[in-house]
Amino acid sequence: MSHEPTVKIVNITKRYSDIVALKGLSLDVRRGEIFGFLGPNASGKSTTLKTILGLVKPDFGYVNVLGINVEDNPVEVKRRVGYVPESPRIYEFLTGLEFLDLTGDIYGMNPAEKKKRIEEYLEALELEGREGDMISSYSQGMKQKIVIISALMHRPELLLLDEPISSLDPRSARIIKDLLRELASDGVTTIICTHVLEIAQALCDRIAIMYEGGLLALGTMEELRERAKMPESDLEDIFLQLTGTGDIRPVIEALLK
């Protein structure tokens, strides 16, 4: 096994006219790790994920995924990565089953395996019975599940999940979490963006806290505690402390007026 990190982000910067979405971000994600991105809204988490997949081209810097430079060979990277975007817009006019079938074919799965995986996942996430309905009639959570299945079914080496669990029911959320753990022990790397601090705390091996397009802190829970000099605290307090939003009392008082 090589010691090359699964994802190597080097000094990426991205501007959207006068908004700086990413400011010279650099970090490595190791193989088999569950890596969490945390940060306030608009801190650049989603942009980072998109850059890793080559959907967004950085103005400076580069990203290596599985030893491949994303800009050089985005297709090979995409073939080996599963992606769940923040608010996916997929083919509304296909049925759930048809979309998964399409995904399986695009990723070159063989028919038997495709069928088996689709059936397994539909059952696990309690979508059976609805797979023949058009996606346009699905609830937000159901759409999310379909996209999650399409990201997982082709057994990618790297998973990029942008707020995947927020709209899932507790049971499905739990299944996904356990599944990610299992996959991690098989060497699948997961990068996950989330607002839900408990998920980050419980699930992630390492956590990166982003703020205004840069890295505020990076490490395991222990390291973050140390960094924030709050040995006993949970992630919420650390998060608020590090992002300078710790003193929220006056804000709440103003809102209540």
Add this chain to the structure above:
Amino acid sequence: MNWKNVLLLISADVKSYRLVSGERFRRFRDNRFVTYALYVGACVFGVAIGWVVGNFYSGMGDPQLRELLLQVTINFFLSLPTLALLYGLVITQIGQIQRIGVKASIQPLYWFPITWKEHTLASILANILGLPLAITIFISSGIAVASLFVGVVPLAILTIFALLVSVLLASATTEASRVLQVKLSGAMTKVAGRMVIWVKFLGSLVIFIVFYAVYFSLYRQAASLDLLELIAGGQRMLWFIPYMWHGIALSYFVSGLGFETAILSLASIGFLYAIFLAAVRLNSRFGLYEAPAIRLSLGEYTPRTGVLEKLGFSPLEVAVMRKDFKALTRRSELMSVFMFPIMLAIMPFITVFRGSTDFNSFLFVWLALMPGAFMVMNLGNFMVGLEGASVWYIYSSPITARSLVKAKYSFTVLFSLAVTLVCSIIGSLLAAPSMGIAAIVLTEALFLIFSLGMVSLSFGIRGADFSEFPRPRMIRPKWAIVNMIVCTLLTLAIVSPVVLYLLKLFIKTVQAPLYAMVPISGVIASVVAYAFYRIVLKNAEEFLIRAEG
């Protein structure tokens, strides 16, 4: 290139017809026939027409007539590639306008492991599905069958080939221009600010104007026979335009110049490939996962109170109207609402510029009535459907049916009045109609706008379609057609008294005094408006109740 991927993507795209009806399907099962009904229908229709024409030709006794008809047929064939290029461009561009700017692009294309070549090719082919392909199939099957009777089979085959090249060229060009439009508007955001959408819109409009200018200047050659001959013959003079090459190849073939035909055919395929490569390059350089955000204003937020509140609208109603105004001026996919009225407003100018008429009263009547009437019909139809996926916001807000109708109707009427005002001012400056005519026409315009607004809005609510993929639909086609028919009939009813009065100018026996006719017209309009007010209220109430859309 992995052809399997291209096929997979297209076969997914084919299924978009399912959203056309705006129904939600449980346990959806594909009806293979429905998928292809449009194409099968076009083919059957084409074969039928080809057969009729062919039989007509065979049954003709007079050899001179036969010779003439053969000539017409050949010229018709020759003109087809150019026409196909034009309809291909127009239809794909319209589709583009409706999609661009919105994040209506389907995302998986971007994260699936497919190359830009596959992506671009699938997009080009998918764009010609639907109307462009149906028209092409219709024409192709028609000329194929007719050619059997007339005995020009090789020419027909080559023509069909040229048709395909035309449509593909059009779609590839649209695909290439799409990226440019997105990129350009991104670059212009800073400079033009909130004008960006208008700039894009005008850019697309230019295509239509060019189309109309070309069309009318050709049409000036009067008889349709001349028109076809002109296109057929004119092509050769335009050899320096690569878009003409396959058409010219066809005319060389008719002249029996095999070598030139082959060269130009190959050249046109080469050109098609070049455009495809250009589109691929543009896509991979600039094809954006998400369109750049447009920043409209930076600065302080100050709640406004305006004239509308003073006119007796509640803050909620004003808020809805303001939102609708912003939607119409900012959401570029809604620009198609303006397309038809603007085209109607421009058309008379083109007829004037080509010198066939002067600026006369007719021009004024046209400008005062047509754009406003079509605006009110379009807006009334789309006013509720334009809420699109955000319709939950209306459902969940504390709005009564009356308020909803009031806001939507007032907006429709005010906007259309503004259009009429602008158009009739321009019309009266240019055409200088007499005061009498101006007064009558403007009064009728008012009647039409007030009554048709109610009519269209009631159908707009009844047939509202909130699906936004692959483009916003706003109203189900069935109800749009019903609305058009009803509006046409009611328009005739409303203006008939005045038409009667105008007839009096020519036929002295008709008894129709002006002072009676205009009020009668007004009464009819009021009755229509009131009747549809009841209907629109009922529809709005039902609409707010059946909240699942």
